[in-house]
Amino acid sequence: MNIDHWLQNNTFHYSSFWDFRHLVEAKKEQGLTISLCIPTLNEENTIGKEIVIFKSELMSRYPLLDEIAVIDSGSTDNTREVAASYGADVYLASDILPEVGQKRGKGENLWKAIYQLKGDIIVYVDADIKNIHPRFAYGLVAPLIYRPEIKYVKAFYDRPLAFSQGIRPSGGGRVTEILVRPLFSLFFPELTAIVQPLSGEYAVRREVLEAIPFPIGYGVETSHLIDVYSKWGLGAFGQTDLDQRVHRNQATRDLGKMSFGILQTFLNRAKALNLMPQVPDLNSVLRQFQVKDGQFEHIEHHIVEEERPPMLDIPAYREKFHPNS
Amino acid sequence: MKFKDIKAQLADYRAAAEGMRDILLANTVMIGEIPAPTFYEDQRIRFIQDRLSECGLQNCSADEMGNGFGILNGSTGERNLLLVAHADTVFSEKVDHTISLLANRIMGPGVGDNSLGCATLVSLPILLERLGIQLKSNLILMADARSLGRGNLEGLRFFLNNHKEPIAGAVCMEGVKLGRLSYSSIGMLRAEVNVRVPEMYDWTRFGASGAVITLNDVINKINRIPLPKRPKTSIVLGSIEGGNSFNNIATHSVLRFEIRSESAEVVHDILAEIRDRITQVELESSADVAFDVVSRREPGGIDFRHPLVRHARDILKALNVEPRVAPSTSELAELIRHQIPAVTLGLSNGRKHAEQIEEVDIDPLFDGIAQLLGLLVAMDEGLCDEH
Numbered sequence: 001m002n003i004d005h006w007l008q009n010n011t012f013h014y015s016s017f018w019d020f021r022h023l024v025e026a027k028k029e030q031g032l033t034i035s036l037c038i039p040t041l042n043e044e045n046t047i048g049k050e051i052v053i054f055k056s057e058l059m060s061r062y063p064l065l066d067e068i069a070v071i072d073s074g075s076t077d078n079t080r081e082v083a084a085s086y087g088a089d090v091y092l093a094s095d096i097l098p099e100v101g102q103k104r105g106k107g108e109n110l111w112k113a114i115y116q117l118k119g120d121i122i123v124y125v126d127a128d129i130k131n132i133h134p135r136f137a138y139g140l141v142a143p144l145i146y147r148p149e150i151k152y153v154k155a156f157y158d159r160p161l162a163f164s165q166g167i168r169p170s171g172g173g174r175v176t177e178i179l180v181r182p183l184f185s186l187f188f189p190e191l192t193a194i195v196q197p198l199s200g201e202y203a204v205r206r207e208v209l210e211a212i213p214f215p216i217g218y219g220v221e222t223s224h225l226i227d228v229y230s231k232w233g234l235g236a237f238g239q240t241d242l243d244q245r246v247h248r249n250q251a252t253r254d255l256g257k258m259s260f261g262i263l264q265t266f267l268n269r270a271k272a273l274n275l276m277p278q279v280p281d282l283n284s285v286l287r288q289f290q291v292k293d294g295q296f297e298h299i300e301h302h303i304v305e306e307e308r309p310p311m312l313d314i315p316a317y318r319e320k321f322h323p324n325s
Numbered sequence: 326m327k328f329k330d331i332k333a334q335l336a337d338y339r340a341a342a343e344g345m346r347d348i349l350l351a352n353t354v355m356i357g358e359i360p361a362p363t364f365y366e367d368q369r370i371r372f373i374q375d376r377l378s379e380c381g382l383q384n385c386s387a388d389e390m391g392n393g394f395g396i397l398n399g400s401t402g403e404r405n406l407l408l409v410a411h412a413d414t415v416f417s418e419k420v421d422h423t424i425s426l427l428a429n430r431i432m433g434p435g436v437g438d439n440s441l442g443c444a445t446l447v448s449l450p451i452l453l454e455r456l457g458i459q460l461k462s463n464l465i466l467m468a469d470a471r472s473l474g475r476g477n478l479e480g481l482r483f484f485l486n487n488h489k490e491p492i493a494g495a496v497c498m499e500g501v502k503l504g505r506l507s508y509s510s511i512g513m514l515r516a517e518v519n520v521r522v523p524e525m526y527d528w529t530r531f532g533a534s535g536a537v538i539t540l541n542d543v544i545n546k547i548n549r550i551p552l553p554k555r556p557k558t559s560i561v562l563g564s565i566e567g568g569n570s571f572n573n574i575a576t577h578s579v580l581r582f583e584i585r586s587e588s589a590e591v592v593h594d595i596l597a598e599i600r601d602r603i604t605q606v607e608l609e610s611s612a613d614v615a616f617d618v619v620s621r622r623e624p625g626g627i628d629f630r631h632p633l634v635r636h637a638r639d640i641l642k643a644l645n646v647e648p649r650v651a652p653s654t655s656e657l658a659e660l661i662r663h664q665i666p667a668v669t670l671g672l673s674n675g676r677k678h679a680e681q682i683e684e685v686d687i688d689p690l691f692d693g694i695a696q697l698l699g700l701l702v703a704m705d706e707g708l709c710d711e712h
Contacts, residue, residue, distance in 0.1 A: 049354055056347040
């Protein structure tokens with residue numbers, strides 16, 4: 001598919017979906033159910049507001065969402081209590097599919113949500129958004145409701161506070177521009193059309209979610225894009241401009257760890273797809289340096305990008321969602 | 326409907342308010358996160374108008390002063406009741422307006438003063454619909470602009486001066502504090518003293534001192550003014566500003582203060598006294614000392630035994646909330662000036678932290694809304710009219 005054509009037809013701005021009544025009617029006509037999943041780990045300061053906004057605007061006032069669920073990795077603050085007090089369904093990730101065990105990482109929560117939640121569409125929204133607004137959910141879900149051929153909608157954020165000229169750069173964060181976009185340009189040029197491949201907000205049809213594996217760490221977004229692209233092509237994607245997202249900024253050191261995880265995922269995909277058949281076994285230690293009392297010392301981070309298999313491979317899932325197959 | 330029937334409904338009103346907790350809180354968050362410093366409330370007012378429109382209200386509009394309205398038509402429409410919450414805040418748009426929701430608290434700049442009041446205003450039509458209440462009177466829902474500070478109630482004043490139909494009664498809503506019951510306005514005057522040292526100032530003359538010392542003289546002279554114990558009177562020195570660094574003599578300084586008294590005459594006398602003393606300082610220092618009255622309220626109000634006040638007290642008692650009677654200098658003063666029976670009610674409990682961040686408790690809000698509904702229904706039934 002031509003990138004320009006895709007950008008023209010599959011890139012949206014959330015404001016074009018302002019007619020909630022129409023959106024809810026279209027959802028009803030198709031008999032769709034929609035679940036909102038918020039993965040959490042110690043987010044007591046922001047989770048209450050997210051739930052209240054989504055519940056008020058997209059459940060009580062306009063019944064777009066059928067469930068709001070928090071999948072928690074084991075917060076040690078009051079995240080689960082706060083979320084429950086505002087009416088979310090709260091699950092501890094380790095309680096879901098206990099027979100497969102528990103791994104640490106956001107991707108684990110996203111993966112287990114596929115089993116736990118009932119929606120035909122699941123929209124994932126991070127819990128650390130300071131300027132939360134209903135658009136973070138409806139802006140991603142709407143293209144799936146109005147365009148049956150779209151299966152996976154990513155968020156991007158593009159609203160400069162001031163810009164004086166007609167042309168301005170538009171893109172993602174540091175890891176996107178320094179690592180992911182160059183990699184995609186080399187190996188999957190069409191995927192460069194996705195403005196912010198690492199954004200944590202996306203809405204996906206169940207038929208896609210259950211069929212793809214889930215890295216549980218930093219590589220989950222990158223692997224999704226490659227896997228969905230390999231299986232369904234660029235036409236299966238949509239992306240929605242949600243204006244601004246205010247969140248915590250990560251330190252460069254943390255971005256180093258993130259890049260290390262993403263690279264592992266990427267190289268493993270490239271090997272599996274025969275794009276780089278000679279990739280050796282990868283080292284799992286990232287070394288970063290610091291100076292203490294005039295001496296350089298290194299810190300070792302063991303980062304292993306483990307993967308969960310497609311949910312369809314899990315017997316309990318097939319029993320719950322495809323009992324007759 | 327008799328008053329005892331209304332009191333019997335309070336528990337249902339409370340339950341219905343609690344049942345729409347998510348809508349009330351979401352409105353508080355969304356309104357509170359739109360900056361609305363006095364004179365720049367337009368975005369917040371637009372949001373409030375949109376909310377009222379979505380509820381199907383008629384005549385949702387903004388007037389030329391920037392006030393936002395929606396009218397909930399009554400079944401007979403023979404009378405008009407006014408429910409008002411000021412939309413402006415003291416926070417500049419540069420302040421981070423993020424609102425946080427914790428387990429049973431909501432925090433952020435201006436949450437209590439007055440995002441919660443505005444949120445209750447826009448949530449009320451849904452609540453009335455859920456309870457199956459249709460008022461006989463038209464209910465004018467108003468978020469007024471230009472209320473605070475130099476706004477000096479300009480928005481509400483404009484509306485009351487230009488609204489053609491009579492208003493039978495009004496309720497002003499403030500986020501904090503539940504139990505607050507204001508039915509009278511205190512005499513009040515706010516003023517600013519600006520001291521400027523002229524460019525050609527002779528620094529060699531005896532007593533040359535700069536703007537800070539001159540302002541200090543003004544403050545000392547104001548502090549020496551004797552205040553009567555009855556009628557109750559106070560002078561609050563609210564803020565001072567001046568100078569730029571450690572070692573440069575300040576060329577400009579500002580004092581803002583407020584005189585409050587139960588007597589308009591006392592306010593007038595103190596004002597004259599302050600003017601005299603400032604003139605004396607100006608002559609002695611050769612600095613320019615400008616005196617500017619920013620806003621003024623006349624004392625007045627309805628009686629403690631007025632049916633509106635009596636029923637408001639009874640409703641609070643029925644909800645086990647201790648009434649806190651206190652005079653007001655806000656919207657109520659303008660309503661009193663227009664001889665409209667009115668009270669100001671608080672909606673929940675709360676407190677202020679450093680940097681003026683406000684914190685409001687969520688659970689008491691439902692009592693606050695039950696009291697508001699109870700009083701509105703009583704007003705609609707004519708139970709609060711003075712015969």
